[in-house]
Amino acid sequence: MIGQREALRMFGCEVFDPAGQRIGIxxxxxxxDDTEQPAWITVxxxxxxxNESFVPLxxxxxxxxxxxxxxxxxxxxxxxxxxxxxxxxxLATERALYRYYGMTYGVDPESADGDSEQSDEYVESVRLRLxxxxxxxx
Numbered sequence: 610m611i612g613q614r615e616a617l618r619m620f621g622c623e624v625f626d627p628a629g630q631r632i633g634i635x636x637x638x639x640x641x642d643d644t645e646q647p648a649w650i651t652v653x654x655x656x657x658x659x660n661e662s663f664v665p666l667x668x669x670x671x672x673x674x675x676x677x678x679x680x681x682x683x684x685x686x687x688x689x690x691x692x693x694x695x696x697x698x699x700l701a702t703e704r705a706l707y708r709y710y711g712m713t714y715g716v717d718p719e720s721a722d723g724d725s726e727q728s729d730e731y732v733e734s735v736r737l738r739l740x741x742x743x744x745x746x747x
Contacts (some may be wrong), residue, residue, distance in 0.1 A: 613640075616647040623675050624652045624664065626682045633685075634662050635676060639698070645716050648678070649706075652685060662688045663706050680710060 668679030
């Protein structure tokens with residue numbers, strides 16, 4: 610698990626997939642609103658780093674110079690695109706990213722008791738929230 614102190618040093622580091630293929634450079638960091646722990650990064654890709662893709666930090670490793678994530682380069686390239694000009698992620702976008710990467714988002718409705726309508730409400734009420742972490746130096 611990558612902690613807050615390590616996360617501060619990740620900005621600008623190269624990101625690699627499990628096969629050792631270079632994906633891009635760490636652009637931004639998003640933390641879980643409940644745990645305050647780093648949860649996602651954006652990776653700048655493309656010719657001049659003009660594209661940014663979200664990548665989960667679940668299963669990632671940081672050695673001080675590079676970040677190795679648990680998802681492949683092609684999966685990152687095909688991930689849903691997100692407009693980051695609006696600050697924190699909209700709920701629908703956040704949910705889409707979790708689903709795309711096959712990650713649990715909130716509580717699985719099948720594990721909750723009751724009918725599906727109540728389950729969906731329960732999932733909504735305990736959802737995870739990501740927020741951008743802005744690090745400044747003076």
